[in-house]
Amino acid sequence: MNDNSWLHLQRQDPDWMLPADLEQRDAFGARDCGWVDQMTPFVRHLCPPGGTVLDPFCGFGSTLVAAHLAGRAGIGIELDAPRAAIAAERLDRLRAIGQRVLQGDAAKLLPGLEPVDLVLSNVPYFGCSWPQQAERGQLYASSSYAQFLGMLERTLKQLRACLKPGAHLVLCAENLRVGGRFVPLAWDLARLMADRFELIEERVLVYDRPCASQEPGRMHGNRAHEYALVARNAPAGIDLAQTLATLRDLQAAIPDFLVYGSFARWMLRWPAARAPADADLLLPCDAALIARICAWLEARGFAITCWGAPFSAVATEAAAAILPQRHYLHAVRLGRDGAACRIDLCFRDSHHDYAQVLESAVRVDGLRLLNPDLLGQLPD
Ligand SMILES: C[S@@+](CC[C@H](N)C(=O)[O-])C[C@H]1O[C@@H](n2cnc3c(N)ncnc32)[C@H](O)[C@@H]1O
Numbered sequence: 001m002n003d004n005s006w007l008h009l010q011r012q013d014p015d016w017m018l019p020a021d022l023e024q025r026d027a028f029g030a031r032d033c034g035w036v037d038q039m040t041p042f043v044r045h046l047c048p049p050g051g052t053v054l055d056p057f058c059g060f061g062s063t064l065v066a067a068h069l070a071g072r073a074g075i076g077i078e079l080d081a082p083r084a085a086i087a088a089e090r091l092d093r094l095r096a097i098g099q100r101v102l103q104g105d106a107a108k109l110l111p112g113l114e115p116v117d118l119v120l121s122n123v124p125y126f127g128c129s130w131p132q133q134a135e136r137g138q139l140y141a142s143s144s145y146a147q148f149l150g151m152l153e154r155t156l157k158q159l160r161a162c163l164k165p166g167a168h169l170v171l172c173a174e175n176l177r178v179g180g181r182f183v184p185l186a187w188d189l190a191r192l193m194a195d196r197f198e199l200i201e202e203r204v205l206v207y208d209r210p211c212a213s214q215e216p217g218r219m220h221g222n223r224a225h226e227y228a229l230v231a232r233n234a235p236a237g238i239d240l241a242q243t244l245a246t247l248r249d250l251q252a253a254i255p256d257f258l259v260y261g262s263f264a265r266w267m268l269r270w271p272a273a274r275a276p277a278d279a280d281l282l283l284p285c286d287a288a289l290i291a292r293i294c295a296w297l298e299a300r301g302f303a304i305t306c307w308g309a310p311f312s313a314v315a316t317e318a319a320a321a322i323l324p325q326r327h328y329l330h331a332v333r334l335g336r337d338g339a340a341c342r343i344d345l346c347f348r349d350s351h352h353d354y355a356q357v358l359e360s361a362v363r364v365d366g367l368r369l370l371n372p373d374l375l376g377q378l379p380d
Contacts, residue, residue, distance in 0.1 A: 001045040006204040007228070009037055016069065018060050019093070022086045027131045030060060030086075034122045038172065038205055039066035042120050042228065046168040047072050051117030054162060056106035056155060057139075061087030061099070063120050068096035075099075075113065077106045079135050105137035107151070110158035119159055119169040123152065126185055127178035145183060153192050153307075160196050163233040169197055172205065174226035186227040195305075195330075197231035204228075235277030239339035240266070243279050246300070246333075246341055248366045254293055257283040257345075258354070258361050260370035267364055268372055278330075278342035282370065284354045285347040287320030293345060294329070302331040302343070324348060 001007075016036040023030040043066045047053050051072055055063035058076025060083060067074035068091070076099070078084040084103035091099045102109055124139040126148045134141035142148035163169060171193065173186040193199055206225050244267070247259060259267065261280035283289065294304050295313035304311045306329050311319075327348040333341045347354075352374065360371040369375075 001041040005202070006206055007038075007041065008206050008208075009035060010208045012037055016065050016094075018062070018086075018090060022060070022090055025086055026060070026083060028128075032122075032125065033060045034062045034172070035207075036062050036065045036069070038228075039063045039120055040069060042170050043067050043070040043072055043118065046120075046170065046230075047118035053118045053120055054113070054116040055121045056110060056119065056159065057121045057124055058087055058101060059083055059122070061090050061101060062122075064091055064096065064099040064101070065094065066120075068094060068099055072117075073098045075116065076101045077109050078103060079105050079138055081135075105135070107137060107154045107158055110155070110162050113162050115162055115164045115167075117164060117167050119163055119167075119171075121170075122172045123185075123189060125174075125176060126183060127176060145178075149188055149192065152189065153195075156192055156196055160233060165233055167233050168200075169193065169231045169233065170228055171231075172226055172228045174223070186229070190227075190229050193229055193231045194236075198234045198236045199229065199231045201230045202227050203230065236340065236342075237275065238278060238342050239335075240275070242335070242339050243341045243343070244365070244367075246343070247279060247281075250293070250296060251367055253296055254289070255368070256286075256289055257281040257293070258357065258368050258370050260352070260375060261344075264369045264375055267367070267369065268375075278344050280344045280346055282349055282352060282354055282357070283345060283347050285324055287323055290323065290329070290345065290347060294331070297331045297333075297343070300333065301335070302333040302341070305330045305332070 012035050018030055018033050039062060043053055049071065053063060053067040053072050053074045055076045058064060058078045061076055064074040064076045064087065076087060078087060078101060081103050084101050088101045091101065126142060126145055128140045130138060130140040137151070139148060139151050142151060159169065171189060173189045175186050176183045190199060204225055205228055207223065209224055251257065258281065259279060260282050262274065262276035263279035266276050291313050298304060298313050306326050311329055328344050328346045331343040331345065352370070357370055357374060361368045362371055
């Protein structure tokens with residue numbers, strides 16, 4: 001793969017295209033079939049020889065054909081049973097042994113897989129009218145954009161455990177027009193990816209074909225270009241000194257929390273402690289207190305999210321009823337110098353109750369920490 005930020009795709013190699021008879025068998029006319037040539041550079045560049053590529057939305061198996069051509073093993077998941085059968089037959093015709101197609105909902109099947117070396121996929125579009133009875137979990141059949149993004153997020157969460165540490169995730173997506181409205185699907189996807197992976201770069205895939213409507217009058221995709229969003233399964237680093245200073249200021253203003261998890265271990269200079277990816281704060285499940293902390297953080301440029309959705313201090317007061325089920329909030333600040341601070345507010349922890357551990361807390365560097373005897377029992 002070259003160093004350009006774009007990839008110009010001029011024509012498909014006819015030998016690897018979806019055969020016309022298989023195309024005709026699809027209820028959607030295989031309009032959403034991607035190009036093998038679109039996937040091949042990513043497979044060659046980001047999956048080591050002998051490694052395995054996973055496509056959680058494999059459709060007609062184009063990614064697996066690319067894996068076969070590059071000599072890598074592949075696993076594809078496709079929810080639509082007729083499509084999964086088309087993909088399997090396409091791969092059989094190419095004698096692509098080493099490629100497996102699993103039929104089912106990606107979010108359900110992913111937890112059973114061994115970690116792979118590369119995840120590479122074209123994500124489903126939003127705003128399609130799926131031409132047949134949809135299986136449960138079919139992203140094409142989502143009735144609202146919020147539901148669509150929620151389902152994508154659910155899959156991304158599972159994908160983290162399916163990817164080896166440091167391995168890459170490449171998702172291709174385009175922004176759309178649905179009913180004449182611009183829908184920034186590719187950009188929203190990048191935001192969701194950045195919540196769980198280290199986003200590294202975008203490549204613009206440019207095709208020699210005009211913009212075309214996927215479904216006249218309804219969903220219009222700019223099929224002349226799309227984004228390949230490249231991320232790595234690695235925690236994005238944080239600015240430790242800035243995070244520490246923020247926590248000290250926060251505790252001086254609002255004392256009711258303890259620092260625990262990997263940030264506390266790092267503060268205690270435990271020999272095997274890895275650099276923390278965030279700072280975990282343990283606090284009581286008290287909506288008014290959470291609202292005060294959120295307001296303090298928001299005033300200092302932190303964006304607060306709850307399970308991937310924006311959550312503001314104002315909403316926190318009103319959302320007292322739902323907070324206990326949510327367990328934690330994320331607070332992230334990206335400064336203009338590029339330094340990031342990431343703080344998790346945990347008000348429901350299955351290992352520790354704030355009121356119980358408060359008494360044995362210790363004071364280190366001006367901050368209250370969970371007692372070191374209890375620290376080792378906690379997951380990061
Ligand atoms: C853009 S198409 C992929 C096409 C593929 N890249 C190819 O060229 O063959 C997206 C696919 O995701 C499938 N899909 C949607 N929701 C799914 C889910 N929850 N689990 C697995 N597959 C799903 C759709 O049925 C569709 O075939």
